[in-house]
Amino acid sequence: QMQLVESGGGLVQAGDSLRLSCAASGRTFSSYAMGWFRQAAGKEREFVAAIGWIGGVTVYADSVKGRFTISRDNAKNTVYLQMNSLKFEDTAVYYCAARRMRLATTPHEYDTWGQGTQVTVSA
Numbered sequence: 001q002m003q004l005v006e007s008g009g010g011l012v013q014a015g016d017s018l019r020l021s022c023a024a025s026g027r028t029f030s031s032y033a034m035g036w037f038r039q040a041a042g043k044e045r046e047f048v049a050a051i052g053w054i055g056g057v058t059v060y061a062d063s064v065k066g067r068f069t070i071s072r073d074n075a076k077n078t079v080y081l082q083m084n085s086l087k088f089e090d091t092a093v094y095y096c097a098a099r100r101m102r103l104a105t106t107p108h109e110y111d112t113w114g115q116g117t118q119v120t121v122s123a
Helices: none
Strands: 004-007 010-013 018-024 032-039 046-051 058-060 068-073 078-083 092-100 117-122
Touching (some): 018 117, 032 068, 032 078, 058 068
Antiparallel strands (some): 004 018, 018 078, 032 046, 046 058, 068 078, 092 117
16 A cells, blocks of 8 residues: 655745655555645645656646646655745645546545645745
């Protein structure tokens, strides 16, 4: 069973950047599509970005397109989320998730989740 551990969250000001990391255990990381989701207080979990198992295919939510970049390093079993030009509304707990093979954009399609990392953006 794959395990995911996120890191890199914190408190920043609007306009700043952060890079989240998600380290995966297991030797089959390269065969998993990876996604980032976020959940703000009182709201449902929402899709942020996803990357295919090869890494050439990426998908973004409209709200982060052009500001966030998802990438992966299969040699390090790690997926990243580079977040630039952060806005107050990006404040949330960010989760990484994994699913076999094809990427997806809805939470219920992912079967492995990390514990989340808090990102707080002050206005």
